Amino acid sequence: MAFFTVAIQSTRSLWRFGQTVLGVIFRHPIPGTSIIPILPDGRIVLIRRRDNGLWGLPGGMVDWGEDIPTSVQRELMEETGLELVNIRRLVGVYSSPDRDPRIHSICVVVEAEVKGTMEVHDTLEVMEIQAFSADALPPGKMSHDHSRQLQDYLQGLTRLA
Template identity: 50%
Template sequence: MWRYAQVFIKLLLRRPLSAVTLIPVLPSGSIVLVKRRDTGQWSLPGGLIDWGETVTITAARELREETGLQLIKIDRLLGVYSSPDRDPRMHSVTISLVVQAAGNLLVGDRQEVSQVQAFTVEDLPLGSLSHDHDQQLRDYLQGETIIA
């Protein structure tokens, strides 16, 4: 019986985690990024899907927690990003959404985020974003829908 339990635990713990990444677009057309406290890099807001949450609920929660913004509407699915090395901390599969957002920028989760800022498309700090967020923003700017 212990052998079966070991196999079950190994299978359970060797699964990628599910997450949501957001490209929040303000009414002005600016895109909101957060500065990660752990690496100091700019990043798209997002996070792990909590037990019992839908993707939509996670998107609204993470946007509010990290940026202070309200999710107005999900515009489209940008893609699903699943490369095992996309997140240096763990293997996670992220569902990337383009969303309309509104409100006042405010750092909510100060343990994860040190700064929140809106960038025009021309001023996005591409080339130095955390995780695979450079790729996600490039795909967004090219109008792509990606399964990677």
């Protein structure tokens, strides 16, 4: 069973690497999602990323043939083990070429009602998962532009940036 889990994770990593290479070759932004997962008690779920050690929102690239809601559901489960109950609202679309240090990506950010037990499924990307109240988010820099995304969410904004 462990062999198949590693094989699946390796295949996903290889696919994501391939997507990044194709984006660089064809010089087009890559679509992705960030999710602001809200537990039934109102806390916000964040992940600590393995690549930079910073807290951030779960999310990732939209796979070929996948729509945004399906990508949200898949990334949420892969990175947090949580189940999507409902996408509550669009928080924004973030497209600044420097928002992701790896590639030029366009990120669709949504607020999502979630349920279940927090559990790291993708150990190659995620070191830790934790839920925070809105007034006790981790201090300091967050990964990518996730600080801005969270601030827009907390201020009730819908941003096109």
